[in-house]
Amino acid sequence: MTDPRNMIELWRGDLRESWHCGHAVVCDERGEVVAAWGDPDATIYPRSSCKMMQALPMVEAGIRLPTERLALACASHQGAPVHVEKVRAWLADLGLGDDDLLCGTEVSRDKDLKLRMIREGESPCQVHNNCSGKHAGFLTFAQHLNAGPDYVDPDHPVQRAVRDAHEDLTGMDSPGFGIDGCSAPNFATSVHGLARAMACFAAAREGQGARGDAMARLRDAMCLHPDLVAGETRACTDLMRAMGGRVAVKTGAEAVFVAMLPEQRLGVALKVVDGATRASEAAITALLVHLGVLDATHPAARRYLDAPILNRAGLEVGRVRAAEGFPI
């Protein structure tokens, strides 16, 4: 077992104040490791970074959805009005409503909506949960299968199909699952396994069978709707826009981040071991620059890497930097 690699550092004055270690893998479509940092075999929960895998069985089963709904199924959206309205409309089309979701309520992360709801005394609903699009997808597939309403049960046909797809794409049996923030099972894999799955998505092309079609459609829907995958000021949206929709990226809780590079047919997965999002965002930015798909001087890149740390008076007091030698 290789130790995690120092990836991201916070400097204040002349001192490295804090730093973040992790594992990362770049993988090709055959499942071969092209580059790795830390331990490729480290076992992780992908968390929300694998939502496109959780949506895959639904699309592969032949359910046709508009690209906006495919993007929302893969999203950790911030519960902005655009997300909430589209998920509500999707549920209505299924003949369902907020109470049929099992993800739990979450305060909207959209600043304006959050403030408006506080001012008007409104309580958050399950559609505001960042996973509500994924759950609308689960409900769509459950309805298609004529399966029961407890679609987050690990033995429910929806989750059994998710596990099968997950193990196929990662190329390994999942060593187990944890229960995610939204109550769905989240199947563990290795960093290498997750990168391999992302390479499969990157290399997928329509016209090569139901699975390839489904993977290409989900990936392309993410690239087409970066605003639906996360939201304004969020890393996934910022970075996908900066790359002009040519690369799909997705964050996951506890500092997981993945990328799918269709032109290069490469997949990327990383996990910062301490779970800090500020570090996973900086690390994926560094890797995308390293792989030649993101301009290091783009304002979006500079928001996450080599970014100034401002204090409460607005003074620059430090910097977020890549550790020496990472990722080169």
Added chain:
Amino acid sequence: MTDPRNMIELWRGDLRESWHCGHAVVCDERGEVVAAWGDPDATIYPRSSCKMMQALPMVEAGIRLPTERLALACASHQGAPVHVEKVRAWLADLGLGDDDLLCGTEVSRDKDLKLRMIREGESPCQVHNNCSGKHAGFLTFAQHLNAGPDYVDPDHPVQRAVRDAHEDLTGMDSPGFGIDGCSAPNFATSVHGLARAMACFAAAREGQGARGDAMARLRDAMCLHPDLVAGETRACTDLMRAMGGRVAVKTGAEAVFVAMLPEQRLGVALKVVDGATRASEAAITALLVHLGVLDATHPAARRYLDAPILNRAGLEVGRVRAAEGFPI
């Protein structure tokens, strides 16, 4: 240089999902290391954990303040009404107001006040900043010295006195300073140096000179007013209450935590290298239990260590635990 030590782990299902490494030292009043984990010589910024050292020159100069104001000078309070009102009254007694503070504005971290201010369209002031008590102390000392208004300038007499006290108590020259979130200089030291300073505070007794008097009064004021040092639901307040006011503890940004144990005449300092507060809170809890001053089964202890992780539906999905062998 010793590597940081794995201290705190997050488990989800059967998998260790994330973990946190750090340095910690327990020190006696002679400056001897009683116990250490990781690298005692690691250089750190104490951040807000050293506010009692920043208040020390003011008290040592003979300025007499009520214990509530001494506690506020050492506080990272959450801008609850009780904190805001007391700092406002203090400033008024100095003939000063919010505009004389240099800490910057901060949204109150008190949930009810924050919501009320949003509903009523009120903007946060500098008194809401968690450091406003420290800054009221700086202003008090600056006025006493007839010094200028830019009291956060590292060359200002207030900050020169802070640096002198800091270097005396840590037993080492500071290798430099960073600018803190509140714009004051924050002098670097080693984990050992910070623990040594905390042991000096722990061992201080009134009647042994101006410095000893001042250290004892600041430490006792923290123990007497745990609600003013942080606030409801905050670790410093919870833990000091759980220990019946017999131990003073203080958090600092980027995962620093210190403790002063007067009965044992011991000081504790720790830094989690990735800067995660969830880990520094759990680690100081583990050390306080280890040192015999906190009951591991006390609800406050269980809030930070061996604490359940609940998801958005309220299900327990994981645990925050001490790493195997830490701290024993």
